[in-house]
Every structure is written in structure tokens, then in C-alpha cells.
Amino acid sequence: MTERPRASRPRRPAAQTRQAIHDAAHELFSREGFDAVGIRAIAARAGVDAALVVRHFGSKERLFLETMTVDLAAARVMEGPLDGLGRALVEHIVTLPSSRAGEMAVTSLAALFQASDRSEVETALRETIRQGIAEPLVRRLGTEDAEVRAHLVAAQIGGLLTSLHVVHDPVLLAADRGLLTARYGDALQALINT
Amino acid sequence: MTERPRASRPRRPAAQTRQAIHDAAHELFSREGFDAVGIRAIAARAGVDAALVVRHFGSKERLFLETMTVDLAAARVMEGPLDGLGRALVEHIVTLPSSRAGEMAVTSLAALFQASDRSEVETALRETIRQGIAEPLVRRLGTEDAEVRAHLVAAQIGGLLTSLHVVHDPVLLAADRGLLTARYGDALQALINT
DNA sequence: TTACGATGTCATCACTGTTGACAAAGGACC
DNA sequence: GGTCCTTTGTCAACAGTGATGACATCGTAA
Structure with a gap:
């Protein structure tokens, strides 16, 4: 078994990755709603592995709350x-x-x-x-x-x-x-x- | 390989099974909502195999519509x-x-x-x-x-x-x-x- | 250099809705 | 009775989901 080195994406500070996930999630959730959007789709759009989404936000539901809760500006x-x-x-x-x-x-x-x-x-x-x-x-x-x-x-x-x-x-x-x-x-x- | 005969539930007319599924679905959907209720849970409550649910109603969504669409009686x-x-x-x-x-x-x-x-x-x-x-x-x-x-x-x-x-x-x-x-x-x- | 924490990857889990192959019961017709 | 066929029920499997944990790799502090 040859140990192929895993091809990692370029590294960057956590905050940057977090922001990319946040933006992707907001975009997709806004357009298609909670159920229609999967963690893997968000990850793909953010250019990131799906496990990282969970690592940064805990769960899909918490990610949703964090990205979609806004004030009414009323x-x-x-x-x-x-x-x-x-x-x-x-x-x-x-x-x-x-x-x-x-x-x-x-x-x-x-x-x-x-x-x-x-x-x-x-x-x-x-x-x-x-x-x-x-x-x-x-x-x-x-x-x-x-x-x-x-x-x-x-x-x-x-x-x-x-x-x-x-x-x-x-x-x-x-x-x-x-x-x-x-x-x-x-x-x-x-x-x-x- | 011994061919065990499959233990079937007692047979009954289709309308009766359909009604059992309908009642179970209405009960569960009303209490817990669409997402929280799985087809297998509905089937179990109706005393029926999960595949029968799909056979009788086409899909979970159609079952939901058929059981939850009521007139407002207003x-x-x-x-x-x-x-x-x-x-x-x-x-x-x-x-x-x-x-x-x-x-x-x-x-x-x-x-x-x-x-x-x-x-x-x-x-x-x-x-x-x-x-x-x-x-x-x-x-x-x-x-x-x-x-x-x-x-x-x-x-x-x-x-x-x-x-x-x-x-x-x-x-x-x-x-x-x-x-x-x-x-x-x-x-x-x-x-x-x- | 060594050690370690931070970052990224992957295999895998239990679960979901759905499908299609199969079994068996009951009635229709000869 | 015997032979079909439709109806009814069962089961294994599929691709997809959210989530987890083991592992690899980088950057840096000591």
C-alpha cells in the first residue's frame, strides 16, 4: 500500500475559512431554505471539506441560526x-x-x-x-x-x-x-x- | 439455505390499510410536523410495512398533503x-x-x-x-x-x-x-x- | 530540531425516502 | 379440483443526509 500524500487545500487562518462557509451558507439558505441545502453543498460552494463546516459551526442548525438571524431593521x-x-x-x-x-x-x-x-x-x-x-x-x-x-x-x-x-x-x-x-x-x- | 416462509400480517382490503396509514400520519404530522416524522414511524404506528406507505400514497409529501389539507371551516x-x-x-x-x-x-x-x-x-x-x-x-x-x-x-x-x-x-x-x-x-x- | 496546536482530509456511522424483486393469499374461470 | 392473475404484504438494497473520529500535514514556539 503506497501512502499517497493527501492533497490538502492551501492553508489559511480559521477566521477566513469560517467566513467563506458563513457566506456560502447565507447565500444558499436564503435562496433555497433550510432543508433543500445540504452541508456538502455549502462546503463545495465555500471550497472546503464538509467536515470543516461541522467543525466550525457545530451543526447545520447552528450554522443556519448564525447566518440567518438578522434584525428586522424596523x-x-x-x-x-x-x-x-x-x-x-x-x-x-x-x-x-x-x-x-x-x-x-x-x-x-x-x-x-x-x-x-x-x-x-x-x-x-x-x-x-x-x-x-x-x-x-x-x-x-x-x-x-x-x-x-x-x-x-x-x-x-x-x-x-x-x-x-x-x-x-x-x-x-x-x-x-x-x-x-x-x-x-x-x-x-x-x-x-x- | 432453508426458505423460511415470510410471516405476513393478516390480509385486509386495501381501503382499510390505507385508512390506518392515513390516521397514523395525521396524528404524527399534527403533533410533530413534517420533518420530524419518518415514513417508518408512520408505518410502525399503523402496523404496516414502510413500503406500503409509499405504495398507497406515492410519497411522503403526497401523504402529508392528503392528510393535512383541511378546510378552515371559517x-x-x-x-x-x-x-x-x-x-x-x-x-x-x-x-x-x-x-x-x-x-x-x-x-x-x-x-x-x-x-x-x-x-x-x-x-x-x-x-x-x-x-x-x-x-x-x-x-x-x-x-x-x-x-x-x-x-x-x-x-x-x-x-x-x-x-x-x-x-x-x-x-x-x-x-x-x-x-x-x-x-x-x-x-x-x-x-x-x- | 523537536514538539505541539491548528487546519484539512477521509472513511464510516446510523438514518432517511424510495424502489423493485419476491412471496403468498384469494378470487375468477375452466 | 386445478390453473391463472390480481391484490396484498415483505424484504433487501440504493443513494442521499448530518455527524463523528481517526489521521495527515502545516506553521511555529520552545
Whole structure:
């Protein structure tokens, strides 16, 4: 048995490899979702052995959480005046997806929803919603039932997000954005008004 | 090599076996979701060989669709008077889950959401929403933007359903149902009113 | 030089959904 | 009765998955 030397890829610092895996995973998970993407596919795209993926991130699920958990970036909108807030939030949701950062956040959220049968993913999703939507709003409302109302706002926003990016409702995707903003925004406002 | 005769289970008509598999699948899928349940587990619970599952239903995905696609049974509520409809719908969603039929429909919808990265599941989900919510409502509204508004109603209902049964939002789960019905129902009503 | 930790590779594991070959029971027809 | 054929059930195997652990190799500190 001749001992062929194993042809190793060029060595590099761990952080660099980790980043390559991270980028590949984010790209693939965003496009195709958790289940459709295998560890070996991520490894191939990152130019890396599959075992290295597990070594750096522990498991496929942890890699998913680390790459797909993003803040909704709705915090800025939350700071606006309370009485136009409904429409402002909906407009933010409806218009941002065409920009780069917004699209990523939104597809990430959709992927989170779909992978939410994993309990750790479910926890992350709950946390994202709480921090990104509910909590900033509770501080602004200040009424007794503020917490419930804030979480209902989160629910309603989640409904629009999943309809657009998980269910892919053709009627809503084709609808005029101004109409969407006005109608859904006013309904949202009804939840915010005391 | 002695030819041991294969110990077969008692024979029965195909429809009976099919039903056993169907029941087992519904039970397990409802409790644990699409991914967590394997074909072999369904087969074991039905007292059947795993290959028979595939033989009767074609694939795990088709079995899932056949067992989990249910109508929302919201049709009856949809026929009520238009001006109390928002609260009536929310009350229906919030109270029915404790009954048997309601719980099944709701957990089914949650499982559909989570498995919606499969394109056939996504189609079924879209169809369920259209038939169960959007279409009955469009007929009642009759305005020019009726279709968009009906689909927004569906989105908002979906938001509450996913918050409760997919995300498992603790605040909403613990909240008083009357408060939920009043607040979210009124917001929904804003979408229904012209 | 030696020793060691960091980095990369590979074989292998248990498990999954799915397939096709085979066995055996039950009814149809002569 | 005897001979087919369809129906029903069983089993072994396949390619794919996520994960693990043993091993090779590089770079560097002592």
C-alpha cells in the first residue's frame, strides 16, 4: 500500500475559512431554505471539506441560526410619530424588499418561519420578533394593555410578511403598493390607537 | 439455505390499510410536523410495512398533503353580518382551537406553513387560504378593491394563526381572549369596512 | 530540531425516502 | 379440483443526509 500524500487545500487562518462557509451558507439558505441545502453543498460552494463546516459551526442548525438571524431593521421606523406608524411600517415592509439589505432580512425571516419546527429556530424567531417589533413598541405605547397590543402588531406584520414571502400570495404580490400600504397600514393603526 | 416462509400480517382490503396509514400520519404530522416524522414511524404506528406507505400514497409529501389539507371551516363565520365580522373571525380562531375539530385544522395549518418550502405544499397552502378565506369574502365585499382587501384579511388572519401556533408567542398565548378578540377583531374590521 | 496546536482530509456511522424483486393469499374461470 | 392473475404484504438494497473520529500535514514556539 503506497501512502499517497493527501492533497490538502492551501492553508489559511480559521477566521477566513469560517467566513467563506458563513457566506456560502447565507447565500444558499436564503435562496433555497433550510432543508433543500445540504452541508456538502455549502462546503463545495465555500471550497472546503464538509467536515470543516461541522467543525466550525457545530451543526447545520447552528450554522443556519448564525447566518440567518438578522434584525428586522424596523427599529428606525418605530421611532417615528405614533399616528402615522401603521402606514409607515407597512410601507417599510412593502418597499424595502427591493433593496439589498431589506431583501436579505425578509428572506431570512421567511426561512426562519419554514425551519421553525426545530425548537431552537422557533426560539430564535420568537426572540427576533420580540426585540425587533414588540419591545420597541411597548415602550412607546405605555397603556395597560400595551404588551398585548404590541404583540398583536407583531402578529399582523408577520402575517403580511409570510403572505408575501412564504405563501407568495399572487394577489398581494401583484397589488399596487400604495393600496396595500393604505389599507393594511390603517388596520395596523387601529391596533396602535388607544 | 432453508426458505423460511415470510410471516405476513393478516390480509385486509386495501381501503382499510390505507385508512390506518392515513390516521397514523395525521396524528404524527399534527403533533410533530413534517420533518420530524419518518415514513417508518408512520408505518410502525399503523402496523404496516414502510413500503406500503409509499405504495398507497406515492410519497411522503403526497401523504402529508392528503392528510393535512383541511378546510378552515371559517366559511360559516364568513356568512355572518359584515359589520361584526372582524371580531367574529378572531373569536372563531381564538376559541375553536380548544375543540377537537378546530385544533386539527389549526395544527394542520401550522404544519403546512412549516413545510411550505416544498413547492407543492406551498401551492396547497395558497389554495387553502384562497378558498377558505379570500374567495368567500370577495363575494361579500363587492367593491373595486375587494380582492386585495380580502387577501389582506387572509394575511392578517394568517398572522394571528402563525403567531399562536407556529411562533408560539407567549404573550398572546397568555393573553385574555376577550382582549385579543376586541383588539385584533377591530383591526380586522378596519380592513373590511369600506 | 523537536514538539505541539491548528487546519484539512477521509472513511464510516446510523438514518432517511424510495424502489423493485419476491412471496403468498384469494378470487375468477375452466 | 386445478390453473391463472390480481391484490396484498415483505424484504433487501440504493443513494442521499448530518455527524463523528481517526489521521495527515502545516506553521511555529520552545
